[in-house]
Amino acid sequence: MTGNWIMEDDEGILILIDLRPAAQHSRIVGIEPWRGRLKVSVSSLPVDGAANSELLTLLSDNLGVERPQISLQSGTSSRRKAVRVKGVTASEAKVSLGV
Numbered sequence: 072m073t074g075n076w077i078m079e080d081d082e083g084i085l086i087l088i089d090l091r092p093a094a095q096h097s098r099i100v101g102i103e104p105w106r107g108r109l110k111v112s113v114s115s116l117p118v119d120g121a122a123n124s125e126l127l128t129l130l131s132d133n134l135g136v137e138r139p140q141i142s143l144q145s146g147t148s149s150r151r152k153a154v155r156v157k158g159v160t161a162s163e164a165k166v167s168l169g170v
Contacts, residue, residue, distance in 0.1 A: 075107040077164060083140075083157035084164055086130070090150050092122035097129055099168050108151065109170065123147065127154070134159050134167045 078085045087108045091100075094112035103110040113129065115121040123143055131138045136158050146152030156164065 076102060076109050077161045079161040083155060084159060084161050085144065086154045086156065086164070088126070088146075088152045088154055090122060090126055090146075090152055092117040092150075097125060099129070099133060099170070102170050106151075109168065117148075120147075123152075126152070130154060130156065134164055 076087045089103050089106055089108040089110045091110065091112040093116050094114055097113045097115075098111070100110040100112055102108075111126060111129065113122050113125040115125040117123075127141045127143065128138065131141050134141075134156060136156060140157040142155050144153040144155045159167070
């Protein structure tokens with residue numbers, strides 16, 4: 072199930088994420104095999120969208136794309152999220168994210 076966390080289509084890629092807010096460090100943790108999602112930790116609290124914003128900025132920095140190319144597709148108030156990224160392929164994203 073480890074390959075299902077990222078999907079590519081004509082618009083770019085969709086990344087399925089398991090977010091851990093209020094962590095000690097913000098980082099890409101790796102693939103969570105039993106959930107089939109990319110596990111990401113952020114130091115921000117899940118208050119007023121701070122954790123979501125930090126997630127998108129962290130992904131933008133790691134993937135080397137501008138912040139407007141990344142958007143939250145689902146999971147605004149959940150730990151399980153789907154993020155759309157334009158301008159990068161699935162294979163490029165895997166290398167950039169180190170997974």
